[in-house]
Amino acid sequence: MKTVLVTGGTDGIGKGMVLSYLAKGYHVFAVGTSENKGNALIEEAEKLGSGKVTFLKANLSLVEENRRVAKIVSEQVETLDALVLCAASLKAQPSYIETKEEIEFTFALYYLSRYILCYELKEMLEKAENPIIINVAAPGMKGPVYWDDLQMKENYDGQKAQFHGSRLNDLLGVWFCEKDLSKKIKYILFNPMAARTSGAKKMAGESGFMKVMMNFYYKFMGKDVDEIVDIINSDIEKTVKTGLSAYKLDQQVDLSMDTFELSNAEKLNRYTENLLN
Numbered sequence: 001m002k003t004v005l006v007t008g009g010t011d012g013i014g015k016g017m018v019l020s021y022l023a024k025g026y027h028v029f030a031v032g033t034s035e036n037k038g039n040a041l042i043e044e045a046e047k048l049g050s051g052k053v054t055f056l057k058a059n060l061s062l063v064e065e066n067r068r069v070a071k072i073v074s075e076q077v078e079t080l081d082a083l084v085l086c087a088a089s090l091k092a093q094p095s096y097i098e099t100k101e102e103i104e105f106t107f108a109l110y111y112l113s114r115y116i117l118c119y120e121l122k123e124m125l126e127k128a129e130n131p132i133i134i135n136v137a138a139p140g141m142k143g144p145v146y147w148d149d150l151q152m153k154e155n156y157d158g159q160k161a162q163f164h165g166s167r168l169n170d171l172l173g174v175w176f177c178e179k180d181l182s183k184k185i186k187y188i189l190f191n192p193m194a195a196r197t198s199g200a201k202k203m204a205g206e207s208g209f210m211k212v213m214m215n216f217y218y219k220f221m222g223k224d225v226d227e228i229v230d231i232i233n234s235d236i237e238k239t240v241k242t243g244l245s246a247y248k249l250d251q252q253v254d255l256s257m258d259t260f261e262l263s264n265a266e267k268l269n270r271y272t273e274n275l276l277n
């Protein structure tokens with residue numbers, strides 16, 4: 001039985017991916033913070049009647065929780081066929097918030113969690129026949145990296161922190177593949193653009209102009225989770241080479257964009273290693 005770990009597997013795109021893997025008969029570890037959503041997922045899996053789901057309740061904004069999840073998975077199975085990274089809190093934080101480990105929240109959940117899981121689970125992935133990492137973020141979008149203030153402690157802006165987190169994930173993908181000597185793992189950065197999820201609704205805020213605009217955009221330009229999942233699965237089929245690829249929906253993103261600059265990827269990796277040590 002193939003095994004997959006999906007972070008943010010209890011809602012939105014992550015949940016869609018979980019259900020698609022269950023339909024194929026896989027064993028899926030789904031991570032989220034809400035016990036209610038976890039139980040609802042288990043019930044849905046039972047109705048589906050194929051595959052097996054293991055819900056792991058964990059707050060992935062904490063380094064220690066990411067390590068705990070990686071440990072649980074490695075104790076239960078030997079091989080990991082896919083790692084799907086979807087955990088995020090799309091609602092922009094109104095002000096700078098630190099986790100109890102003194103790391104900025106969006107940086108911790110959106111970027112650092114993904115970094116830890118990619119590296120902690122790499123060996124297990126390499127044992128699979130065709131391993132894959134799918135990092136669902138927003139590749140293909142331009143913008144700076146705030147090198148002097150990577151966690152935006154000085155000049156915090158909740159929305160900018162989300163966009164910034166995505167660019168950090170672009171660089172994570174670049175460096176992970178650069179250093180992946182086994183050259184066995186396909187690493188796909190995927191941008192769903194506008195997916196009609198509960199997270200996206202929270203992103204629009206409670207009221208005001210932004211909410212009206214976002215509702216309009218998502219209504220006419222957005223896609224349902226099922227459509228997004230089909231596109232991700234067809235992108236995976238299209239990707240024949242191992243190493244890094246990036247997609248905005250079904251359109252390949254040019255990896256020569258500045259946001260994938262190798263020297264920046266190395267610089268970010270150095271910063272992250274220091275932080276974790």
Ligand SMILES: NC(=O)c1ccc[n+]([C@@H]2O[C@H](COP(=O)([O-])OP(=O)(O)OC[C@H]3O[C@@H](n4cnc5c(N)ncnc54)[C@H](OP(=O)(O)O)[C@@H]3O)[C@@H](O)[C@H]2O)c1
Binds near residue numbers: 010034193195199
């Ligand atoms: N939706 C879009 O239009 C859009 C556009 C561009 C990029 N994206 C990217 O696509 C990915 C998925 O987005 P989505 O719209 O599917 O999100 P979503 O519907 O809000 O789902 C987020 C998932 O992450 C989990 N999660 C949140 N905080 C967590 C934490 N601290 N620890 C562990 N799990 C946590 C949630 O579970 P709990 O509620 O149980 O914690 C839920 O399962 C994100 O990376 C997002 O940046 C989405």
